[in-house]
Amino acid sequence: MSLNMEEKSFEENMKELEKIVKELEEGKLNLDESVKKFEDGISLSKTCNKMLENAEKKISILLENDGEIEETNFED
Numbered sequence: 001m002s003l004n005m006e007e008k009s010f011e012e013n014m015k016e017l018e019k020i021v022k023e024l025e026e027g028k029l030n031l032d033e034s035v036k037k038f039e040d041g042i043s044l045s046k047t048c049n050k051m052l053e054n055a056e057k058k059i060s061i062l063l064e065n066d067g068e069i070e071e072t073n074f075e076d
Contacts, residue, residue, distance in 0.1 A: 010048060010051045010052070010055075013044050013047055013048050013051070014048060016044055017041055017044040017045060017048065020037050020038075020040055020041040020044070021041065023037055024037055024038065024041070
């Protein structure tokens, strides 16, 4: 992995995760390679989950204010 996972887009990280899953499913890796790929996959999965959580926080929430729709950003 040349770029930091968080510098890659969600889609790029998912493609990398899918590649790892495919390699593991093929069963052609030795034990050490499999463990390393599994660790990489777990790390990618956590990164993707974090990216999704951050995206959810950025989604605007619509609030009704005196009959008018007002857009407000989600805040923790």
